[in-house]
Amino acid sequence: MSMDGQDEPPRAGGGRTRIQERNRAAILEAGLAVFSATGFSGATLDRIASEAKLSKPNLLYYFPSKEAVHMALLTNLLDAWLAPLRALDPEGEPVAEVLAYVRRKLDLSRDFPRESRLFANEVLRGAPHLSGVLEGELAALVEDKAAVLERWMAEGRLARVPPKHLLFSIWALTQHYADFEPQVRAVLGQGHDPFAEAGDYLETLFRRLLAP
Amino acid sequence: MSMDGQDEPPRAGGGRTRIQERNRAAILEAGLAVFSATGFSGATLDRIASEAKLSKPNLLYYFPSKEAVHMALLTNLLDAWLAPLRALDPEGEPVAEVLAYVRRKLDLSRDFPRESRLFANEVLRGAPHLSGVLEGELAALVEDKAAVLERWMAEGRLARVPPKHLLFSIWALTQHYADFEPQVRAVLGQGHDPFAEAGDYLETLFRRLLAP
DNA sequence: CCTTGATTTGACCAGTCGGTCAAAGCCACG
DNA sequence: CGTGGCTTTGACCGACTGGTCAAATCAAGG
Numbered sequence: 001m002s003m004d005g006q007d008e009p010p011r012a013g014g015g016r017t018r019i020q021e022r023n024r025a026a027i028l029e030a031g032l033a034v035f036s037a038t039g040f041s042g043a044t045l046d047r048i049a050s051e052a053k054l055s056k057p058n059l060l061y062y063f064p065s066k067e068a069v070h071m072a073l074l075t076n077l078l079d080a081w082l083a084p085l086r087a088l089d090p091e092g093e094p095v096a097e098v099l100a101y102v103r104r105k106l107d108l109s110r111d112f113p114r115e116s117r118l119f120a121n122e123v124l125r126g127a128p129h130l131s132g133v134l135e136g137e138l139a140a141l142v143e144d145k146a147a148v149l150e151r152w153m154a155e156g157r158l159a160r161v162p163p164k165h166l167l168f169s170i171w172a173l174t175q176h177y178a179d180f181e182p183q184v185r186a187v188l189g190q191g192h193d194p195f196a197e198a199g200d201y202l203e204t205l206f207r208r209l210l211a212p
Numbered sequence: 213m214s215m216d217g218q219d220e221p222p223r224a225g226g227g228r229t230r231i232q233e234r235n236r237a238a239i240l241e242a243g244l245a246v247f248s249a250t251g252f253s254g255a256t257l258d259r260i261a262s263e264a265k266l267s268k269p270n271l272l273y274y275f276p277s278k279e280a281v282h283m284a285l286l287t288n289l290l291d292a293w294l295a296p297l298r299a300l301d302p303e304g305e306p307v308a309e310v311l312a313y314v315r316r317k318l319d320l321s322r323d324f325p326r327e328s329r330l331f332a333n334e335v336l337r338g339a340p341h342l343s344g345v346l347e348g349e350l351a352a353l354v355e356d357k358a359a360v361l362e363r364w365m366a367e368g369r370l371a372r373v374p375p376k377h378l379l380f381s382i383w384a385l386t387q388h389y390a391d392f393e394p395q396v397r398a399v400l401g402q403g404h405d406p407f408a409e410a411g412d413y414l415e416t417l418f419r420r421l422l423a424p
Numbered sequence: 425c426c427t428t429g430a431t432t433t434g435a436c437c438a439g440t441c442g443g444t445c446a447a448a449g450c451c452a453c454g
Numbered sequence: 455c456g457t458g459g460c461t462t463t464g465a466c467c468g469a470c471t472g473g474t475c476a477a478a479t480c481a482a483g484g
Contacts, residue, residue, distance in 0.1 A: 037337065037338070038253065038337065039251045039252075039253060039254065039333075039336075039337065040251075040254070041250065041251060041253040041254035042251065042252070042253035042254075042337075117336055120332070120336055120391070120392075121251070121336060123391070123392050123394055123395050124251075124329055124332055124333060124336070124391055124392075125249065125250065125251065125254070126249070126394055127394040127395065127398075130394075131394065131398065134394065134395055134398035134399070135398045138395070138398065138399065139398055139399055139401070142399050159420075161413060161416060161417075162409060162412075162413050164399055164400060165409060165410060165413040166413075167399075168388060168389075168392075168396060168399075168410075169385055169388075169413070169414075169417065171388070171392075171395075172384045172385050172387075172388035172392075173381055173384050173385065175384075176380060176381075176383070176384035176388075177380075179332070179335070179336055180332075180335050180336075180380075180383070180384075182335055182338055182339040182342075182343065182346065183335050183339065183346055183350070183383075184380060186339075186343065186346035186347045186350065186351055187346070187350065187351055187354045187376055187379075187380075188376060189351070197374060197377060198377060198380075200374075201373060201374050201377040201378075201381070202381075204373060204421075205373075205381065205417075205421050208371075208420050208421050209416075209417050209420050209421065
């Protein structure tokens with residue numbers, strides 16, 4: 001929503017103009033649309049600029065390069081992406097906590113499918129811009145939460161499964177509905193609400209898996 | 213492994229030369245490597261050609277365009293991709309059949325991760341070249357097998373869950389280990405065999421989910 | 425109104441891309 | 455050994471891409 005981890009070319013001291021705020025936001029919005037739909041190499045500055053209703057040189061006045069737009073998007077994305085896992089409460093009731101995490105993650109896929117695809121696109125290519133964060137921030141957070149899960153399992157309040165693979169399965173199952181949407185729609189046909197059905201199904205799945 | 217669904221420019225009558233066989237195979241192999249690593253737009257004919265140890269015009273002597281190479285790969289891929297589901301035996305023991313399907317699909321992800329990523333890349337972009345097959349062949353096959361699963365559930369030999377979502381979850385969980393490999397490695401650290409662990413975990417997961 | 429800095433743009437550039445083409449090499453068979 | 459068709463290639467092309475730049479426009483304060 002805020003804070004882009006990018007060098008801002010204009011303005012030496014302090015605040016951004018309203019016009020800067022607006023244009024940077026428009027560029028990020030357009031970039032998200034184009035990058036998530038076509039991948040990094042498929043996206044062109046012309047297309048992003050026109051989507052943002054700017055000229056290409058004008059876009060490059062706000063971001064120094066195509067890569068910079070892409071990086072800003074990925075950086076913004078990661079906070080939102082990790083938040084649900086951060087919210088897993090070590091003091092909560094184990095099964096309920098995990099199920100709540102699953103739901104939050106599924107809601108993210110439903111409400112921000114473009115972000116999900118942007119992320120998938122990046123990891124698919126080997127995560128060239130993300131490897132640092134994956135091995136740093138993400139790995140640390142997972143280590144932390146995996147310990148919580150492990151404790152719950154040791155206390156007999158959660159069925160014993162490999163904690164990290166449990167997390168993988170949550171990520172895989174929730175992202176699938178955003179990233180493979182065309183396939184899901186093709187298989188289900190019309191008259192379905194994929195995310196609503198998925199919510200019920202995933203609750204059943206993880207409840208049965210994790211019931212102590 | 214064989215049969216590419218593409219117009220073959222040379223040779224009017226019948227058989228392909230050994231040299232044609234070899235070069236077409238080299239191009240497809242190189243194309244798979246490059247497309248799966250960089251996506252369609254990120255791949256260049258020069259790179260595919262050099263990977264195949266051919267000149268670019270020579271590559272275009274065997275395939276009429278970049279798109280043609282891509283299409284040939286997708287076509288080849290789909291047979292292999294659907295085979296495990298086709299092998300689901302309506303006369304078999306339900307839980308064992310599903311678990312066998314999961315294992316076959318996971319083996320596919322382990323042994324053919326590039327194919328998995330190629331497929332993911334395509335669906336991520338909205339499946340422009342696959343929508344026909346998805347809504348036709350795939351949808352029909354799923355309809356068929358979903359009916360089998362439904363029957364097993366009605367007979368009380370399989371826990372009752374939405375059959376199509378059950379299939380989604382199998383696809384999501386098995387493909388995840390190939391498509392998000394960088395993330396998996398970053399989280400697990402060293403000294404792990406992701407696919408071996410995944411095999412055990414997924415067996416547990418689906419056994420608990422599906423036990424009648 | 426006029427200055428000053430923020431903003432916007434048209435023209436342009438060098439590099440790369442997918443693809444073409446005519447000519448050259450190569451190979452098997454008569 | 456020569457010939458005809460398969461195979462290979464260097465040179466080339468037009469389109470497009472990311473990015474630059476100097477000049478024009480705009481907005482706000484004095």
